[in-house]
Amino acid sequence: MAEYERSRTMPAQPEHVFDQAANVAQFDAWLPRALHVDVEDPPAVTVHEDRSGQDLPALLRAEPDQMRLEWGTREQGSYAGWLQVAGIGSGASEVTVHLSFFDKGHDPGEGAVNDALEGSLTRLEEQVRLRVDNTAG
Template sequence: MSEHERSRTVAALPEVVFEQASDVGQIDTWLPRELHVRPGEPPGVTVHDDDTGRDAEALLRARRDQLRLEWGTREDARYGGWLQVEGIGGGASQVTVHLSFFDEGHAPADNEVTVALDESLDRLAEQVRLRADRAG
């Protein structure tokens, strides 16, 4: 099993960050660019991977009371992950994303995962900023 975790500070209240992160209709804007999520029967979603051309049935649960998003493959438990948003004061939030790959044979290289997580967190922060700009 391999595990990966990255964090980033976002200049917005935790509820605002979580609302953007958990919006299934907007989730593609911050996920790794090759992944696309289509809603299904909740909590089910279909994840399309452009790199492989395959779809995977997955679960996606938003725990609003905990500002936590959890996901994972549905049938084979290859991977799972979560995103947690916490307020750190001054109108800012700490966003942490964690991935677990349970099958080492299908796990990407560590450096690829680190880059993908950092880019995803940067895109999420940018989407939150754009959302605030549109609202204000």
């Protein structure tokens, strides 16, 4: 099993960050570029991976009261992950994303996963900044 985790501080209230992260209509704006989520009948979703060309049945759950998203494959149990938003004071938040790969063949490797996590957190921060800026002005 391989596990990866990255965190980033974002200049917004945790509720704003979580709302942006949990907005399924905006997933493509911040998820890794090679992943596409099709929401069917929540919590059921399908994840398309460009790398493998596969459509994988998955589950996605949002826990707004905990400011947490959780996901994972439905049938194979290949991977699971979560995103947690926490307030750190002064109007800022910390976002942590954690991925667990239970199937070695499903793990794209440390470099690829770390790049994808960093890119996703960067894009999520951009989306949060756009939303906060638009709300403020």
